[in-house]
Amino acid sequence: MMAGTIPARILLGPGPCLIAPRVMQAMAAPVLSHLDPALMPVLDGIRERLARLYRAPGDATTIAVSGTGTSAMETAIAALVDAGTRVTVVVTGYFGERLVEMCGRYGGVITRVEVEWGRACDPDLLERSLDTTGADVVAFVHGETSTGVLNPARELTAIARQRGARTLVDAVTTLGGHEVDMAAWGADAIYSCAQKCIGAPSGLSPLAVTREARRSNGGARSFYLDLDLIEDYWARRKYHHTLSSTLAYALAEALAAVDEEGLEARWRRHERSHRALARGLDALGLALLAPEGERLFTLNAVTVPDGVDEAAVRTRLREESNIEIGAGLGPLAGRVWRIGLMGASSTPDLVLLLLGALETALAAEGHATAPGSGVAAAAESFAAER
Numbered sequence: 001m002m003a004g005t006i007p008a009r010i011l012l013g014p015g016p017c018l019i020a021p022r023v024m025q026a027m028a029a030p031v032l033s034h035l036d037p038a039l040m041p042v043l044d045g046i047r048e049r050l051a052r053l054y055r056a057p058g059d060a061t062t063i064a065v066s067g068t069g070t071s072a073m074e075t076a077i078a079a080l081v082d083a084g085t086r087v088t089v090v091v092t093g094y095f096g097e098r099l100v101e102m103c104g105r106y107g108g109v110i111t112r113v114e115v116e117w118g119r120a121c122d123p124d125l126l127e128r129s130l131d132t133t134g135a136d137v138v139a140f141v142h143g144e145t146s147t148g149v150l151n152p153a154r155e156l157t158a159i160a161r162q163r164g165a166r167t168l169v170d171a172v173t174t175l176g177g178h179e180v181d182m183a184a185w186g187a188d189a190i191y192s193c194a195q196k197c198i199g200a201p202s203g204l205s206p207l208a209v210t211r212e213a214r215r216s217n218g219g220a221r222s223f224y225l226d227l228d229l230i231e232d233y234w235a236r237r238k239y240h241h242t243l244s245s246t247l248a249y250a251l252a253e254a255l256a257a258v259d260e261e262g263l264e265a266r267w268r269r270h271e272r273s274h275r276a277l278a279r280g281l282d283a284l285g286l287a288l289l290a291p292e293g294e295r296l297f298t299l300n301a302v303t304v305p306d307g308v309d310e311a312a313v314r315t316r317l318r319e320e321s322n323i324e325i326g327a328g329l330g331p332l333a334g335r336v337w338r339i340g341l342m343g344a345s346s347t348p349d350l351v352l353l354l355l356g357a358l359e360t361a362l363a364a365e366g367h368a369t370a371p372g373s374g375v376a377a378a379a380e381s382f383a384a385e386r
């Protein structure tokens with residue numbers, strides 16, 4: 001077995017993120033069949049905890065789709081979008097583009113609300129678009145992982161609702177790290193993943209959909225990602241596919257840890273880490289792509305300074321400090337680094353470790369700063385926000 005040769009990487013990229021030992025240990029429990037009665041309380045527990053995590057309305061279905069975040073995304077789209085459905089998509093980056101692509105594949109007639117990469121969507125833009133071109137569904141990404149931008153979900157959802165449109169929200173980089181409040185927002189479908197703020201391995205992806213939104217739609221085109229069939233398994237134990245009990249144990253344990261920490265406390269932890277990182281980066285002469293007030297706490301897109309080799313810094317971090325950070329996507333390739341502080345990867349120790357390692361890597365690539373300045377600024381920020 002090659003397990004001994006795999007490095008225990010310090011995961012500070014856009015995901016996967018570090019996983020707490022208790023979640024790793026949960027996966028060592030015996031494998032059960034997907035229909036074993038002993039697995040059912042685990043699945044029921046996941047559904048209940050997800051309902052709390054999403055703050056879902058009473059009539060919403062909460063389940064975890066077998067697959068990565070993209071599978072929950074596609075299940076949501078298959079449940080809401082069909083041939084001829086008018087879908088307005090807010091595009092603020094790479095994952096907004098993915099919504100356009102996927103809704104189009106399901107037959108949606110797309111209207112794009114275009115936003116500059118690195119900025120959040122101004123709600124007026126959506127309002128104007130909907131007043132010009134009506135929509136059955138409005139889709140947007142809450143936390144745009146490609147740019148580090150947080151979109152104003154509450155406002156966007158309210159505008160869509162006022163105009164009678166359903167809302168489909170990507171919370172892949174926010175659920176468990178930022179406030180998500182499905183009931184208060186009045187959102188119809190919100191999907192996420194396990195490997196970011198929730199703190200489990202990828203492979204079972206949370207999804208919440210209101211009953212109302214689903215009734216407006218017939219059977220899904222996809223068999224594997226048909227929410228009705230998936231729910232038949234989760235709620236009525238009817239075979240649809242062979243769900244991994246191992247991943248269910250991990251997700252159940254990670255969600256239990258979320259409950260123990262408390263949602264508000266967890267959001268505050270992510271905010272504190274982000275603020276300290278931002279202070280530290282500033283001291284290193286590095287700027288975040290998104291302006292203050294539009295930034296994600298969970299994913300930080302950092303502009304690469306002129307003259308610095310983006311890939312060389314990432315390679316140094318990996319090879320010399322065992323730290324992974326992410327590269328830019330699409331038009332931001334080579335122009336930003338993406339630092340994720342999510343779940344177990346969002347701690348003061350890791351922020352300080354990263355800033356120290358980054359200072360060293362940057363200096364080796366010709367961007368020298370006063371020794372220890374980033375770490376000192378971040379430590380001050382943590383001390384001030386304790």
Ligand SMILES: Cc1ncc(COP(=O)(O)O)c(C=O)c1O
Pocket residue numbers: 014015068069070071073095141143144145146170172173193202
């Ligand atoms: C905002 C957003 N949506 C969707 C996805 C797709 O998730 P996955 O890679 O788990 O399929 C990602 C992945 O990073 C994401 O950041």
